[in-house]
Amino acid sequence: MNEVLIRGRVLTFLTEPQGIDDAASYRYIEDGAVFVRDGKIVEVGLYGDILKLAGADIRIKDHRPNLILPGFIDTHLHFPQTQAIASYGAQLLEWLNTYIFVEEQKFARAAHAAEVADRFMDELLSNGTTTAVAYCSVHPESVDAYFTAAEARGMCMIGGKVMMDRNAPDALRDTAQQGYDETKRLIEKWHGRGRAHYAISPRFAITSTPEQMEMSRVLVAEHPDCYVQTHLSENRDEIAFATSLYPEAKDYTDIYARYGLLNNRMLLGHCIHMSEREVSVLAETGALGVFCPTSNLFLGSGLFNAARFDELGARWSVATDVGAGTSFSMLETMDEAYKVLHLQGQRLTPFNSFYRMTRGNALALGLERQIGSLQAGADADIVMLDSSAKSAMEFRMRTATSLAEELFILQTMGDDRCITEVYVAGKAMKTKNKKPGAVARQPLQLA
Numbered sequence: 001m002n003e004v005l006i007r008g009r010v011l012t013f014l015t016e017p018q019g020i021d022d023a024a025s026y027r028y029i030e031d032g033a034v035f036v037r038d039g040k041i042v043e044v045g046l047y048g049d050i051l052k053l054a055g056a057d058i059r060i061k062d063h064r065p066n067l068i069l070p071g072f073i074d075t076h077l078h079f080p081q082t083q084a085i086a087s088y089g090a091q092l093l094e095w096l097n098t099y100i101f102v103e104e105q106k107f108a109r110a111a112h113a114a115e116v117a118d119r120f121m122d123e124l125l126s127n128g129t130t131t132a133v134a135y136c137s138v139h140p141e142s143v144d145a146y147f148t149a150a151e152a153r154g155m156c157m158i159g160g161k162v163m164m165d166r167n168a169p170d171a172l173r174d175t176a177q178q179g180y181d182e183t184k185r186l187i188e189k190w191h192g193r194g195r196a197h198y199a200i201s202p203r204f205a206i207t208s209t210p211e212q213m214e215m216s217r218v219l220v221a222e223h224p225d226c227y228v229q230t231h232l233s234e235n236r237d238e239i240a241f242a243t244s245l246y247p248e249a250k251d252y253t254d255i256y257a258r259y260g261l262l263n264n265r266m267l268l269g270h271c272i273h274m275s276e277r278e279v280s281v282l283a284e285t286g287a288l289g290v291f292c293p294t295s296n297l298f299l300g301s302g303l304f305n306a307a308r309f310d311e312l313g314a315r316w317s318v319a320t321d322v323g324a325g326t327s328f329s330m331l332e333t334m335d336e337a338y339k340v341l342h343l344q345g346q347r348l349t350p351f352n353s354f355y356r357m358t359r360g361n362a363l364a365l366g367l368e369r370q371i372g373s374l375q376a377g378a379d380a381d382i383v384m385l386d387s388s389a390k391s392a393m394e395f396r397m398r399t400a401t402s403l404a405e406e407l408f409i410l411q412t413m414g415d416d417r418c419i420t421e422v423y424v425a426g427k428a429m430k431t432k433n434k435k436p437g438a439v440a441r442q443p444l445q446l447a
């Protein structure tokens, strides 16, 4: 038996906060502890009580005065774009063609995929993210690399091979049949192995023919316990192109609806320029809109309207969307989410931000019993946060008088430096990661 007691200021969410004063939506324990046995949480409570339960011989990891929260969850990003973040000056379609479809071709090489997968997982962990939903490249080797790297770290990860059979370079295209066959083999190999979950991943309507969409329908029907992910209504040129390719559809959302892809395991990246009808379809089917604020600002795509999703009863989650997203950090992501909503006269409280990163995203994935909360029986994926990790934060924190204020400072000023430790299934992972060695880089040109 492997037992550890983690001590610090415990914060975990019970329900969605209904305002900044909604203290019933969370549990906060000033001198708290989490008792972990063999990768699972046994109990959470006051340090004194938990110590009694665990026994005097228990190994104690004392993280005071830091906060202890459930590990963060990122519901949309692209593992092959790890090295293509910060690619300059283009909107979605040009950015894909100029940078991303070039970068993703490198993943035909298994060694490259493995190297990036290791770096990708360590980057997530370094930022306190313990579960993510990612697209791999079109190559099955990239999916093997992704799940192998996740398994080596014990992480609960969701992902899948992107399917694209048109409007992409030859080297990145499969066919409808090949996409089906390879996806099927990868599901058999990985789905449900350890903590791995598969996501059937037609990239978006532009890069899949009707034949491939039809094959996606079959895959979803044959594997109802797999996730499904694609992109929807990110950019106006994209919407015009997508709907021109499917003239029989009422609108962009209807393309996916017609192929039976909308269900409560479907994650739809972006959902920015949506009609009321389209958001209502998501509400009826339970499909999830994924809000990716740093990406939406970076590509100049537009502003996600969370209030409208709430009014119409549609579900939404939050995500980085690396590499159009500009950071792996969910703290930085929620900082931008706050600003995107603020620009539209909407308010995101700090409690709501931290709820979204943890329990909210877990509920969105239907994994709320396993992850997203510190509760007895859950997997011990846990993050420690230092609200004074940067000198400017330390100075600001001197005047903070409430938990809401502390969380807002963390979200507004924080990044990976605030993550002092992260546990995956009860194992400390951040401090064991080595810093990268000598910097290898290209000679730079001036023009």
Ligand SMILES: [Zn+2]
Pocket (backbone or CB within 6 Å): 076, 077, 078, 231, 269, 321
């Ligand atoms: Zn994306």
